[in-house]
Amino acid sequence: MKIFIAVSWLCTLGLAFFVGSHWHKPSSHAEHSEEVEARSPVTPTQETAVSNEPTIIIAATEQKLEAKQSTLQQVISMFKGVYDQDFASIAFAYNLITNMSEEDLLSDLEYLRAYANDPEFSFTLSLYLDRYASIAPYKALTFALNNITSPQIRLGAINIALSKWAQKEPILALNWYNVNKEELSSRFNPILSGIFANMAMKNHDLAIQFLQEYVDDRTELALAMSGITMNLKESADFINLLEKTAYLDSSSAKSTILSAWLRANPEGTLDWFSELPESTNKEKTEELIFQSYIVTDASNAANWYMTRAESDRLEARADKIIDYWSFSNSEAALKWVSRQTDIDAQQATKKLLLKATYTDPSFVTNNLHLLTSNGDRADVSARIFNTLKRESSAKAQNFFNASPYQKEILKFETAMREYSEKK
Numbered sequence: 001m002k003i004f005i006a007v008s009w010l011c012t013l014g015l016a017f018f019v020g021s022h023w024h025k026p027s028s029h030a031e032h033s034e035e036v037e038a039r040s041p042v043t044p045t046q047e048t049a050v051s052n053e054p055t056i057i058i059a060a061t062e063q064k065l066e067a068k069q070s071t072l073q074q075v076i077s078m079f080k081g082v083y084d085q086d087f088a089s090i091a092f093a094y095n096l097i098t099n100m101s102e103e104d105l106l107s108d109l110e111y112l113r114a115y116a117n118d119p120e121f122s123f124t125l126s127l128y129l130d131r132y133a134s135i136a137p138y139k140a141l142t143f144a145l146n147n148i149t150s151p152q153i154r155l156g157a158i159n160i161a162l163s164k165w166a167q168k169e170p171i172l173a174l175n176w177y178n179v180n181k182e183e184l185s186s187r188f189n190p191i192l193s194g195i196f197a198n199m200a201m202k203n204h205d206l207a208i209q210f211l212q213e214y215v216d217d218r219t220e221l222a223l224a225m226s227g228i229t230m231n232l233k234e235s236a237d238f239i240n241l242l243e244k245t246a247y248l249d250s251s252s253a254k255s256t257i258l259s260a261w262l263r264a265n266p267e268g269t270l271d272w273f274s275e276l277p278e279s280t281n282k283e284k285t286e287e288l289i290f291q292s293y294i295v296t297d298a299s300n301a302a303n304w305y306m307t308r309a310e311s312d313r314l315e316a317r318a319d320k321i322i323d324y325w326s327f328s329n330s331e332a333a334l335k336w337v338s339r340q341t342d343i344d345a346q347q348a349t350k351k352l353l354l355k356a357t358y359t360d361p362s363f364v365t366n367n368l369h370l371l372t373s374n375g376d377r378a379d380v381s382a383r384i385f386n387t388l389k390r391e392s393s394a395k396a397q398n399f400f401n402a403s404p405y406q407k408e409i410l411k412f413e414t415a416m417r418e419y420s421e422k423k
Helices: 013-019 029-038 062-067 071-079 087-098 102-115 119-135 137-147 151-168 170-183 191-202 204-214 218-229 235-244 251-264 266-274 282-296 298-307 311-325 330-338 345-356 361-366 374-391 393-402 406-422
Strands: none
Touching: 071 087, 071 102, 071 119, 087 119, 102 119, 102 137, 119 137, 119 151, 137 151, 151 170, 151 191, 170 191, 170 204, 191 204, 191 218, 204 218, 204 235, 218 235, 218 251, 235 251, 235 266, 251 266, 251 282, 266 282, 282 298, 282 311, 298 311, 298 330, 311 330, 311 345, 330 345, 330 361, 345 361, 345 374, 361 374, 374 393, 374 406
C-alpha cells in the first residue's frame, strides 16, 4: 500500500487498501462513461448469498445535486481527479459523511452507482462505502458486488465491507470469504488480514482459534496472522500470541509475529530472544528474526546478526547479509562491508558488486576500483556488460569500449551463449 492514513477512522485495512494500491490515473471520462453505459450491473453468484438483497432504488438526480451544495458535491469537488489527498481534506470529508442520515447516504450512493468503476470517483466511493459498511456491511457488500466490475476497485470495496462485517459478525464474514475466495482476483490480497484484524478487535481468542483453518496454506496463514498482529503494540501481547499459536507449528506464522513485533518494538523483540533457552530451537528463531529485521533496519540487523556468530561462521553470515541487503540498498551495504574487520573484505565486496549488477550496474561500475584483483574486476565487468546489454546496446557498447577487460567479457559472453544453446 502506498497511502497510509493517519486518522483513526481510516485505520480500517479495507479503506486503506482501497484508496492506496489501487488508486491510479484514469482513462478519459468520456471513454469510461461509454463503458459504464454499455455494461449491465454484475449479479453475484448464488454462492455469495447476497443475490436476493433488494436493489437500492432511491432517486438522486443530477439536477438536485446542482441545485444545492450537497455533501456529495463537496466530496467530489475535493477528490475527483486528485491523486495526492491531504489528511485535512480526508478528515473533513469523512466527518461530513459520518453525519449523514442513512437515507441521504443511500441517495448519494445511488448517484455514485453510475461512476462505480471510474477511478476518478473511487476515493469518494470508498469513503461512502466505508460509512455505509459501518451501518450495514452486508448491504455494502451487495452494492459492491452488484455495481463494481473493475477488478481493483471491486476488490477494495469487498475488503471495506468484509472488514466492517468482521467487527459486527466475524464468523459470518469469515465464512463468506472462505466460500468466495476463489472468486477474488488474487490470493495475495489483504482481505483476510482485514477480517482477522477486526475479528481480533472483537474477540482475540476467537481469531486465534480460526487460524487453524489455514494451517495448510502458508500464504493465507501469514495474511490471517498479520491481521491479528495489526492491533498489538506491547511486547507482552506479542509473547502471548507466540505462546498461544505455538500449536500451529508454523514458521510462517511465527515469522509474521516476529516481523510485526520488530516493527513495533525491536528492542523488546531482541531482549525476549536473548533470554530464550537454547533448548527452544533458538537458532531457527534467530534466522526468522534476522530475515524480518534486515528488511526494517538493515544496518542494526546486520550488526546484531554478526555479533551472535561464532568466528568460523562470520563469512557465511556476511554472505547472507549481502544477499538480502544488496538488492534493496547496495550503497549502504557496501559501506557496511567496508567497516567489517573480521571477514575477507575483498571477497565480500566482490560478492556485493556481483549481486548489484542486476539492479544497479552504474553503481557497480563506479565502485569497480575497490577490487584489487584484476581477475575479480574482469568477472564483475563481464556481468556489468551482460546486464547493460539487456538494457541498452549503446550503453553496453560504450562500457565495452572503455573496459580494459574486453577479452574476458567476450569469453564470458561466449560461455553464456554456449550454455543457453545446450539447454
